[in-house]
Amino acid sequence: DNISATSTTTATTTVTEDFQVRWQGLWTPQTTGTQYITASADDGTRLYLDGQLVIDDWVDKGGGGSTADVPTTAGVSKTFEMWYYENGGAAAVSFFWNIGDGAGVVLVPSIPE
Numbered sequence: 001d002n003i004s005a006t007s008t009t010t011a012t013t014t015v016t017e018d019f020q021v022r023w024q025g026l027w028t029p030q031t032t033g034t035q036y037i038t039a040s041a042d043d044g045t046r047l048y049l050d051g052q053l054v055i056d057d058w059v060d061k062g063g064g065g066s067t068a069d070v071p072t073t074a075g076v077s078k079t080f081e082m083w084y085y086e087n088g089g090a091a092a093v094s095f096f097w098n099i100g101d102g103a104g105v106v107l108v109p110s111i112p113e
Contacts, residue, residue: 018088020083021085023084024082027079031072037070044084044087054068
């Protein structure tokens, strides 16, 4: 799948606790069917597709996350917006698609070569 994300200037900071991050991008599936989106984190995540909340794990947790089943049509793009917050302790977040059919998992955001 073609996946792109907006890029922003990276700033250096010493903040390691109590912060939020937002990713925005555009996803253009290359297959029609159900694809599976997972947002896992230590602590909370929220994921919107085309403005609709599809994952809402906005709670303090030590890992894990939720998966949403998303119907897709090849060539029809979807916007995404993912929010992450870190409240204390370890910090980790990942966001990936699994298009099924044994094709595997694709980490987001990535820019196709």
